[in-house]
Amino acid sequence: MLLDHFDYEKLLVPLNLFYDLHTGGPRRPIFHDVAATRPELLELDRNFSAIREEVLNVLPERASIPRYHELDAMQTYISGTVDKDRDWKVFPLNLMGVKPKGFADRCPRTVAILDTIPGLFEAFFSILEGGKSIPAHEGPYRGYLRYHLGLVVPEENPPSIRLKDQVYTWKEGESILFDDSWDHEVYNSCTQDRVILIVDIRRPMPQPFDAVNRAAQAIMKPIYGGQIARKLATMTPPATDGDAPAMAEEKQTDDKEKASEELAKKLPDQADPVQEWGQREATGKAPATAGHSAHGDKKPDAPE
Numbered sequence: 001m002l003l004d005h006f007d008y009e010k011l012l013v014p015l016n017l018f019y020d021l022h023t024g025g026p027r028r029p030i031f032h033d034v035a036a037t038r039p040e041l042l043e044l045d046r047n048f049s050a051i052r053e054e055v056l057n058v059l060p061e062r063a064s065i066p067r068y069h070e071l072d073a074m075q076t077y078i079s080g081t082v083d084k085d086r087d088w089k090v091f092p093l094n095l096m097g098v099k100p101k102g103f104a105d106r107c108p109r110t111v112a113i114l115d116t117i118p119g120l121f122e123a124f125f126s127i128l129e130g131g132k133s134i135p136a137h138e139g140p141y142r143g144y145l146r147y148h149l150g151l152v153v154p155e156e157n158p159p160s161i162r163l164k165d166q167v168y169t170w171k172e173g174e175s176i177l178f179d180d181s182w183d184h185e186v187y188n189s190c191t192q193d194r195v196i197l198i199v200d201i202r203r204p205m206p207q208p209f210d211a212v213n214r215a216a217q218a219i220m221k222p223i224y225g226g227q228i229a230r231k232l233a234t235m236t237p238p239a240t241d242g243d244a245p246a247m248a249e250e251k252q253t254d255d256k257e258k259a260s261e262e263l264a265k266k267l268p269d270q271a272d273p274v275q276e277w278g279q280r281e282a283t284g285k286a287p288a289t290a291g292h293s294a295h296g297d298k299k300p301d302a303p304e
Contacts, residue, residue: 009074009140015216016142016181022209023142023179030163032145032177038201040117041147041177047113048173052151054107055125055195058091061238062127065089071231078137086132091125092232096217096225102237110197119202121217122225125151126198128159130191136162139180143213144200146180149173152195159188170196 020028034041044051058065068079068090079088092100093107094114104111107125114123121144128134139146150170153159160169163184168176188194202213 011216011219012141012143015212018212019142019203019205019209022205023203028142028179030166030178030182032179034147034175034177037145037177037204038117038119038147041175041199041201043113043116044147044149044197044199045173045175047109048149048151050109051107051113051149051197052172054110055091055151055197058106058125058238059127059193059195062089064236064238065091065127066232066235070235071228078134082135083132086129087127088129088132088134089127091127091238092122092228093125094120094123095228096122096221098225098229100229100232100237103232106238114199117199117201119217121200121202123197123199126196128186128188128194130154130193131188133159133188134186136183136185138183142179142181143203143216145177145203147175147177147197147199147201149175149197149199151197152193154190154192154194156192157190159186159190159194161186170194 032038034045066089068088069076071090071092091107092103093111094104097120099105099111114120148170150172153170153172158169158171160167161184163178163180164182202217204210205213
């Protein structure tokens with residue numbers, strides 16, 4: 001389609017200059033207080049544990065989760081040029097009102113909360129592989145603010161983001177709201193994955209700026225949202241919830257068979273190892289969340 005080859009960012013340059021009459025242009029703030037600016041986002045903070053559980057359930061199928069530049073070719077520079085042997089993957093939840101089938105339905109609780117937030121541009125889980133950094137760049141549009149909620153953050157040598165002249169290190173259960181049209185980059189030398197929820201939400205502005213911003217969002221919906229939705233339609237989504245139990249059961253059966261064979265070799269004169277194994281209860285280790293909690297209505301100290 002023609003829209004697939006349209007560079008929508010060309011529309012944004014004059015809009016940004018117009019918004020700067022309100023935002024302050026080069027004097028506009030980097031960080032914004034979540035509670036004071038967009039308090040609706042705090043519902044995500046309060047549901048940190050449920051959101052984290054949903055993303056942990058889809059991470060085992062990460063092979064079918066697209067890399068950012070596979071989903072949006074305009075992100076090739078920041079996603080596919082630095083640390084090429086490492087991945088920056090995105091799990092889309094809402095793209096200009098489009099909820100990608102096979103993705104959004106895997107995280108019903110998260111999507112339900114997002115549905116209550118007005119002015120949503122897009123929302124996705126950002127999965128950054130250990131050792132994958134993101135080069136310096138600027139977001140294309142000043143009509144939205146970007147929200148981050150830390151979901152899985154390595155305790156040892158956690159990655160951080162530089163925004164203009166300030167640096168923030170992600171923490172599980174902690175959120176920030178910022179203007180990503182400022183120059184920013186991600187430093188990441190850890191060995192484990194970092195997972196956050198990213199939400200782009202309409203920037204609160206008085207009239208006539210807000211009316212123009214709403215109109216621009218309506219125009220971008222079929223251009224950007226539709227383009228990404230068509231790209232997703234050609235991809236194989238992660239396994240559904242119905243497939244997951246079958247995969248887990250198959251793996252459990254294989255593990256039992258391997259363990260039985262090993263026991264049979266070690267204990268040839270003992271009782272049937274298959275029967276002995278079957279009498280045991282499988283145990284699993286839940287992801288540790290002790291010591292981390294969403295701050296609810298309390299906003300963490302913003303970097304200064």
